[in-house]
Amino acid sequence: MKIRVERDVLADAVQWVARSLPNRPSVPILAGLRIAASGNQVLLSSFDYETSAKVAVTADVHDEGVALVSGRLLADIARSLPAKPVDLVADNSKMEITCGSARFTLQLLPVGEYPDLPEMPVSTGTITPETFAQAVSQVVVAAGRDELLPVFTGVRLEIEGDTLSLLATDRYRMALKELPWSPTSRNTEAAALVPAKVLAESSKSMTAGEKISLSLSAGDGGDGLIGFEGEGTNGVRQITTRLLDGEFPKVRHLMNVQPSVTVRANTGEIVAAVKRVALVAERNTSLRMVIADDHITLEAATGDQAQAVEAVEATVVDETGNGLSMTAAGFNPHYLLDALNALDTPYVNFAFTAPGKPCLLTPLVEIDGEPLPDYKHVIMLMRLPQ
Structure with a gap:
Protein backbone atom coordinates (compact mmCIF):
# COMPACT_ATOMS: atom_id res chain seq x y z
CA MET A 1 0.00 0.00 0.00
CA LYS A 2 1.27 3.46 -0.91
CA ILE A 3 -0.79 6.61 -0.46
CA ARG A 4 -0.44 10.36 -0.03
CA VAL A 5 -2.99 12.36 1.95
CA GLU A 6 -3.22 15.87 3.33
CA ARG A 7 -2.08 16.12 6.93
CA ASP A 8 -5.26 17.78 8.27
CA VAL A 9 -7.47 15.26 6.48
CA LEU A 10 -5.52 12.33 7.90
CA ALA A 11 -5.34 13.73 11.42
CA ASP A 12 -9.06 14.51 11.53
CA ALA A 13 -10.07 11.08 10.22
CA VAL A 14 -7.71 9.13 12.47
CA GLN A 15 -8.71 11.10 15.56
CA TRP A 16 -12.38 10.45 14.91
CA VAL A 17 -12.02 6.71 14.27
CA ALA A 18 -9.66 6.28 17.24
CA ARG A 19 -12.32 7.63 19.61
CA SER A 20 -14.20 4.36 19.17
CA LEU A 21 -11.23 2.19 20.07
CA PRO A 22 -11.72 0.31 23.35
CA ASN A 23 -9.60 1.46 26.28
CA ARG A 24 -9.17 -2.12 27.43
CA PRO A 25 -9.68 -4.35 24.39
CA SER A 26 -10.87 -7.88 25.09
CA VAL A 27 -8.30 -9.09 22.54
CA PRO A 28 -5.20 -7.09 21.47
CA ILE A 29 -6.17 -7.03 17.79
CA LEU A 30 -9.10 -4.72 18.60
CA ALA A 31 -6.62 -1.95 19.44
CA GLY A 32 -5.86 -1.76 15.75
CA LEU A 33 -7.06 0.81 13.23
CA ARG A 34 -7.69 -0.61 9.76
CA ILE A 35 -6.55 1.36 6.70
CA ALA A 36 -7.82 0.25 3.28
CA ALA A 37 -6.78 2.11 0.13
CA SER A 38 -8.50 1.71 -3.24
CA GLY A 39 -9.39 3.93 -6.17
CA ASN A 40 -8.97 7.49 -4.92
CA GLN A 41 -10.14 6.83 -1.37
CA VAL A 42 -8.81 5.62 1.94
CA LEU A 43 -11.20 3.96 4.37
CA LEU A 44 -10.21 4.07 8.04
CA SER A 45 -12.16 1.93 10.49
CA SER A 46 -12.30 0.49 14.01
CA PHE A 47 -14.47 -2.16 15.68
CA ASP A 48 -14.78 -3.63 19.19
CA TYR A 49 -17.60 -6.13 18.50
CA GLU A 50 -20.11 -3.57 19.82
CA THR A 51 -19.45 -0.30 17.98
CA SER A 52 -17.84 0.27 14.60
CA ALA A 53 -16.63 3.53 13.09
CA LYS A 54 -15.68 4.15 9.46
CA VAL A 55 -14.63 7.25 7.57
CA ALA A 56 -13.78 7.59 3.89
CA VAL A 57 -11.38 10.34 2.79
CA THR A 58 -9.96 11.35 -0.56
CA ALA A 59 -6.28 10.52 -1.16
CA ASP A 60 -3.71 9.90 -3.89
CA VAL A 61 -3.56 6.11 -3.97
CA HIS A 62 -0.45 4.85 -5.79
CA ASP A 63 -0.70 1.24 -4.60
CA GLU A 64 -3.89 -0.24 -3.21
CA GLY A 65 -3.82 -2.37 -0.08
CA VAL A 66 -4.93 -2.95 3.49
CA ALA A 67 -2.96 -2.41 6.70
CA LEU A 68 -3.66 -2.61 10.44
CA VAL A 69 -1.72 -0.47 12.92
CA SER A 70 -2.01 0.62 16.55
CA GLY A 71 -4.87 3.11 16.45
CA ARG A 72 -3.99 5.28 19.43
CA LEU A 73 -0.34 5.50 18.42
CA LEU A 74 -1.29 6.51 14.88
CA ALA A 75 -3.64 9.13 16.30
CA ASP A 76 -0.85 10.62 18.43
CA ILE A 77 1.51 10.66 15.45
CA ALA A 78 -1.00 12.18 13.02
CA ARG A 79 -1.82 14.95 15.48
CA VAL A 86 1.73 12.72 4.46
CA ASP A 87 3.04 9.58 2.71
CA LEU A 88 2.05 6.18 4.07
CA VAL A 89 3.85 3.13 2.69
CA ALA A 90 3.14 -0.36 4.03
CA ASP A 91 4.64 -3.74 3.19
CA ASN A 92 3.99 -7.09 4.86
CA SER A 93 5.41 -6.18 8.27
CA LYS A 94 5.67 -2.43 8.76
CA MET A 95 4.32 0.97 7.77
CA GLU A 96 6.44 4.05 7.13
CA ILE A 97 4.89 7.45 7.71
CA THR A 98 6.73 10.39 6.17
CA CYS A 99 5.76 14.04 6.51
CA GLY A 100 8.36 16.63 5.61
CA SER A 101 11.50 15.64 7.50
CA ALA A 102 9.58 13.57 10.07
CA ARG A 103 9.54 9.80 9.62
CA PHE A 104 7.92 7.07 11.70
CA THR A 105 7.99 3.29 11.33
CA LEU A 106 5.17 1.22 12.83
CA GLN A 107 4.89 -2.54 13.09
CA LEU A 108 1.78 -3.88 11.40
CA LEU A 109 -0.79 -6.01 13.19
CA PRO A 110 -2.08 -9.18 11.48
CA VAL A 111 -4.94 -7.79 9.40
CA GLY A 112 -6.25 -11.30 8.72
CA GLU A 113 -7.19 -11.67 12.39
CA TYR A 114 -9.21 -8.47 12.46
CA PRO A 115 -12.99 -9.05 12.62
CA ASP A 116 -15.27 -8.09 9.75
CA LEU A 117 -17.18 -4.88 10.38
CA PRO A 118 -20.99 -5.12 10.40
CA GLU A 119 -22.86 -3.95 7.34
CA MET A 120 -24.83 -0.73 7.59
CA PRO A 121 -28.57 -1.56 7.81
CA VAL A 122 -30.99 -0.18 5.24
CA SER A 123 -31.82 3.48 5.90
CA THR A 124 -34.91 4.05 8.05
CA GLY A 125 -34.99 7.81 7.48
CA THR A 126 -33.03 11.06 7.45
CA ILE A 127 -32.86 14.22 9.53
CA THR A 128 -30.99 17.51 9.33
CA PRO A 129 -27.72 17.39 11.31
CA GLU A 130 -28.30 20.58 13.33
CA THR A 131 -31.77 19.49 14.42
CA PHE A 132 -30.55 16.04 15.41
CA ALA A 133 -27.48 17.30 17.29
CA GLN A 134 -29.54 19.77 19.32
CA ALA A 135 -32.19 17.16 20.16
CA VAL A 136 -29.62 14.61 21.29
CA SER A 137 -27.80 17.16 23.46
CA GLN A 138 -31.07 18.04 25.18
CA VAL A 139 -31.79 14.41 26.06
CA VAL A 140 -28.44 12.72 26.83
CA VAL A 141 -27.97 14.92 29.92
CA ALA A 142 -30.63 12.79 31.62
CA ALA A 143 -29.06 9.43 30.69
CA GLY A 144 -27.40 7.38 33.42
CA ARG A 145 -23.66 6.82 33.65
CA ASP A 146 -23.61 3.72 35.86
CA GLU A 147 -22.49 0.82 33.65
CA LEU A 148 -23.89 -1.61 36.22
CA LEU A 149 -27.35 -0.41 35.16
CA PRO A 150 -26.90 -0.46 31.37
CA VAL A 151 -30.56 0.10 30.49
CA PHE A 152 -30.34 3.60 32.03
CA THR A 153 -27.21 4.47 30.01
CA GLY A 154 -29.22 4.41 26.81
CA VAL A 155 -31.55 6.75 24.96
CA ARG A 156 -34.80 5.26 23.73
CA LEU A 157 -35.57 6.17 20.12
CA GLU A 158 -39.21 5.87 19.16
CA ILE A 159 -40.32 6.21 15.56
CA GLU A 160 -43.93 6.83 14.63
CA GLY A 161 -44.24 7.88 11.01
CA ASP A 162 -42.67 11.32 10.59
CA THR A 163 -42.09 11.85 14.34
CA LEU A 164 -38.88 10.82 16.06
CA SER A 165 -38.85 10.81 19.87
CA LEU A 166 -35.80 10.64 22.14
CA LEU A 167 -36.24 9.68 25.79
CA ALA A 168 -33.67 9.22 28.57
CA THR A 169 -33.71 8.78 32.35
CA ASP A 170 -31.34 7.92 35.16
CA ARG A 171 -34.27 7.42 37.59
CA TYR A 172 -33.81 10.89 39.15
CA ARG A 173 -34.56 12.93 36.03
CA MET A 174 -36.09 12.40 32.61
CA ALA A 175 -35.87 14.20 29.28
CA LEU A 176 -38.13 13.82 26.25
CA LYS A 177 -37.65 15.44 22.85
CA GLU A 178 -40.02 14.99 19.92
CA LEU A 179 -39.01 16.22 16.48
CA PRO A 180 -40.00 15.82 12.83
CA TRP A 181 -37.88 13.77 10.46
CA SER A 182 -38.10 12.15 7.01
CA PRO A 183 -38.78 8.41 7.24
CA THR A 184 -38.32 6.14 4.23
CA SER A 185 -41.86 4.88 4.89
CA ARG A 186 -44.70 6.89 6.43
CA ASN A 187 -45.94 3.73 8.16
CA THR A 188 -42.71 3.09 10.02
CA GLU A 189 -43.07 2.28 13.71
CA ALA A 190 -40.06 1.16 15.71
CA ALA A 191 -38.26 1.57 19.02
CA ALA A 192 -34.62 1.07 19.97
CA LEU A 193 -32.43 1.60 23.02
CA VAL A 194 -29.18 3.22 21.86
CA PRO A 195 -26.06 3.77 24.03
CA ALA A 196 -26.11 7.46 24.93
CA LYS A 197 -22.34 7.89 24.36
CA VAL A 198 -22.54 6.58 20.80
CA LEU A 199 -25.61 8.66 20.04
CA ALA A 200 -23.94 11.82 21.33
CA GLU A 201 -20.76 11.16 19.36
CA SER A 202 -22.70 10.44 16.17
CA SER A 203 -24.80 13.58 16.36
CA LYS A 204 -21.88 15.90 17.08
CA SER A 205 -19.48 14.53 14.48
CA MET A 206 -21.71 14.47 11.37
CA THR A 207 -22.75 18.09 11.03
CA ALA A 208 -20.93 19.05 7.81
CA GLY A 209 -23.51 17.65 5.40
CA GLU A 210 -27.18 18.28 4.63
CA LYS A 211 -28.57 15.20 6.36
CA ILE A 212 -27.84 12.30 8.67
CA SER A 213 -29.17 8.90 7.71
CA LEU A 214 -30.47 6.69 10.53
CA SER A 215 -30.58 2.95 9.85
CA LEU A 216 -32.31 0.59 12.26
CA SER A 217 -32.19 -3.17 12.12
CA ALA A 218 -34.25 -4.76 14.89
CA GLY A 219 -33.25 -8.25 15.96
CA ASP A 220 -34.15 -10.82 18.55
CA GLY A 221 -32.13 -11.59 21.64
CA GLY A 222 -30.44 -8.21 21.83
CA ASP A 223 -28.97 -8.51 18.32
CA GLY A 224 -30.47 -5.28 17.00
CA LEU A 225 -28.20 -2.80 15.26
CA ILE A 226 -28.44 0.90 14.56
CA GLY A 227 -26.29 2.90 12.19
CA PHE A 228 -25.69 6.58 11.47
CA GLU A 229 -24.18 8.01 8.31
CA GLY A 230 -23.32 11.63 7.59
CA GLU A 231 -20.58 13.98 6.54
CA GLY A 232 -17.87 15.14 8.88
CA THR A 233 -15.24 17.80 8.31
CA ASN A 234 -13.21 15.75 5.82
CA GLY A 235 -15.27 12.79 4.64
CA VAL A 236 -18.29 10.56 4.97
CA ARG A 237 -18.59 8.97 8.41
CA GLN A 238 -20.45 5.87 9.54
CA ILE A 239 -21.10 4.52 13.02
CA THR A 240 -22.91 1.31 13.90
CA THR A 241 -23.60 0.01 17.38
CA ARG A 242 -25.49 -2.86 18.94
CA LEU A 243 -28.68 -1.89 20.70
CA LEU A 244 -28.89 -2.22 24.46
CA ASP A 245 -30.89 -5.16 25.72
CA GLY A 246 -33.45 -4.82 28.48
CA GLU A 247 -36.79 -3.19 29.18
CA PHE A 248 -36.69 0.60 29.30
CA PRO A 249 -38.81 1.87 32.21
CA LYS A 250 -42.21 3.32 31.40
CA VAL A 251 -41.71 6.95 32.41
CA ARG A 252 -43.67 8.91 29.83
CA HIS A 253 -46.62 9.28 32.21
CA LEU A 254 -44.38 11.28 34.57
CA MET A 255 -44.27 14.00 31.91
CA ASN A 256 -48.01 14.59 32.30
CA VAL A 257 -47.79 16.93 35.27
CA GLN A 258 -50.95 18.69 36.45
CA PRO A 259 -49.41 21.65 38.27
CA SER A 260 -50.67 23.29 41.41
CA VAL A 261 -48.09 26.08 41.04
CA THR A 262 -46.21 27.32 37.96
CA VAL A 263 -43.16 29.55 37.99
CA ARG A 264 -41.87 31.41 34.93
CA ALA A 265 -38.54 33.17 34.83
CA ASN A 266 -35.64 34.20 32.62
CA THR A 267 -33.52 31.12 31.88
CA GLY A 268 -30.20 32.95 31.84
CA GLU A 269 -30.91 34.74 35.13
CA ILE A 270 -31.74 31.48 36.91
CA VAL A 271 -28.69 29.72 35.47
CA ALA A 272 -26.40 32.50 36.72
CA ALA A 273 -28.06 32.55 40.15
CA VAL A 274 -27.91 28.75 40.54
CA LYS A 275 -24.21 28.73 39.67
CA ARG A 276 -23.48 31.35 42.31
CA VAL A 277 -25.62 29.91 45.07
CA ALA A 278 -24.44 26.33 44.39
CA LEU A 279 -20.88 27.35 45.23
CA VAL A 280 -21.69 26.91 48.92
CA ALA A 281 -23.97 23.89 48.55
CA GLU A 282 -22.80 20.96 50.61
CA ARG A 283 -22.39 17.72 48.69
CA ASN A 284 -25.56 15.62 48.42
CA THR A 285 -27.69 18.43 49.85
CA SER A 286 -30.37 20.32 48.00
CA LEU A 287 -30.51 23.78 46.56
CA ARG A 288 -33.68 25.28 48.01
CA MET A 289 -36.08 27.29 45.83
CA VAL A 290 -38.47 29.41 47.90
CA ILE A 291 -41.54 30.50 45.92
CA ALA A 292 -43.16 33.87 46.61
CA ASP A 293 -45.87 35.84 44.78
CA ASP A 294 -43.58 37.65 42.34
CA HIS A 295 -40.14 36.09 42.72
CA ILE A 296 -38.20 33.01 43.73
CA THR A 297 -35.32 32.85 46.18
CA LEU A 298 -32.49 30.34 45.82
CA GLU A 299 -30.73 29.23 48.99
CA ALA A 300 -27.85 26.88 49.81
CA ALA A 301 -25.45 26.35 52.69
CA THR A 302 -22.57 24.30 54.01
CA GLY A 303 -23.56 23.96 57.64
CA ASP A 304 -22.64 27.12 59.54
CA GLN A 305 -19.55 27.72 57.40
CA ALA A 306 -21.15 29.37 54.36
CA GLN A 307 -24.59 30.39 53.16
CA ALA A 308 -25.85 31.95 49.94
CA VAL A 309 -29.18 33.55 49.05
CA GLU A 310 -30.26 35.17 45.78
CA ALA A 311 -33.67 36.33 44.54
CA VAL A 312 -34.81 36.14 40.90
CA GLU A 313 -37.83 37.93 39.48
CA ALA A 314 -40.51 35.46 38.38
CA THR A 315 -44.13 35.13 37.35
CA VAL A 316 -45.81 32.83 39.86
CA VAL A 317 -49.29 31.41 39.21
CA ASP A 318 -51.47 29.58 41.69
CA GLU A 319 -53.18 27.03 39.44
CA THR A 320 -55.63 25.90 42.15
CA GLY A 321 -57.01 29.30 43.13
CA ASN A 322 -56.70 28.39 46.81
CA GLY A 323 -53.45 30.14 47.58
CA LEU A 324 -49.94 28.82 47.00
CA SER A 325 -50.02 25.15 47.97
CA MET A 326 -46.26 24.86 47.55
CA THR A 327 -43.79 27.45 48.79
CA ALA A 328 -40.45 25.62 48.63
CA ALA A 329 -38.75 22.94 46.55
CA GLY A 330 -35.43 21.14 46.84
CA PHE A 331 -33.31 20.57 43.70
CA ASN A 332 -30.09 18.77 43.04
CA PRO A 333 -28.17 21.82 41.74
CA HIS A 334 -26.31 19.82 39.08
CA TYR A 335 -29.52 18.33 37.71
CA LEU A 336 -31.17 21.76 37.70
CA LEU A 337 -28.28 23.32 35.76
CA ASP A 338 -28.26 20.46 33.24
CA ALA A 339 -31.97 20.94 32.62
CA LEU A 340 -31.76 24.73 32.30
CA ASN A 341 -28.76 24.54 29.96
CA ALA A 342 -30.62 22.03 27.78
CA LEU A 343 -33.36 24.58 27.10
CA ASP A 344 -32.95 26.66 23.97
CA THR A 345 -35.38 29.44 24.88
CA PRO A 346 -35.08 32.73 26.81
CA TYR A 347 -37.56 31.65 29.47
CA VAL A 348 -38.41 28.53 31.44
CA ASN A 349 -41.64 27.24 32.92
CA PHE A 350 -41.54 25.22 36.17
CA ALA A 351 -44.63 23.11 36.88
CA PHE A 352 -44.86 21.98 40.53
CA THR A 353 -47.42 19.58 42.00
CA ALA A 354 -46.36 18.95 45.61
CA PRO A 355 -43.19 18.81 47.74
CA GLY A 356 -41.12 15.74 46.93
CA LYS A 357 -43.01 15.13 43.67
CA PRO A 358 -41.62 15.50 40.14
CA CYS A 359 -41.13 19.00 38.73
CA LEU A 360 -41.59 19.56 35.00
CA LEU A 361 -39.45 22.11 33.12
CA THR A 362 -40.54 23.24 29.67
CA PRO A 363 -39.20 25.93 27.30
CA LEU A 364 -40.85 29.32 26.82
CA VAL A 365 -40.17 31.71 23.96
CA GLU A 366 -42.06 34.52 25.70
CA ILE A 367 -42.71 34.94 29.40
CA ASP A 368 -46.49 35.03 28.86
CA GLY A 369 -46.60 32.53 25.99
CA GLU A 370 -47.45 28.83 25.93
CA PRO A 371 -44.72 26.29 26.76
CA LEU A 372 -43.27 24.57 23.70
CA PRO A 373 -44.60 21.01 23.55
CA ASP A 374 -41.59 19.35 21.89
CA TYR A 375 -39.26 19.23 24.91
CA LYS A 376 -39.96 18.17 28.49
CA HIS A 377 -37.51 17.72 31.34
CA VAL A 378 -38.58 16.23 34.68
CA ILE A 379 -36.53 16.42 37.88
CA MET A 380 -37.37 14.44 40.99
CA LEU A 381 -37.36 16.93 43.86
CA MET A 382 -35.31 16.30 46.97
CA ARG A 383 -36.96 16.22 50.36
CA LEU A 384 -36.32 19.36 52.37
CA PRO A 385 -35.47 19.15 56.10
CA GLN A 386 -38.35 20.12 58.35
Missing part, protein backbone atom coordinates in the same frame (compact mmCIF):
# COMPACT_ATOMS: atom_id res chain seq x y z
CA SER A 80 1.87 15.86 15.86
CA LEU A 81 2.83 15.96 12.16
CA PRO A 82 3.77 19.26 10.47
CA ALA A 83 1.36 20.88 8.01
CA LYS A 84 2.61 19.02 4.91
CA PRO A 85 1.35 16.11 2.79
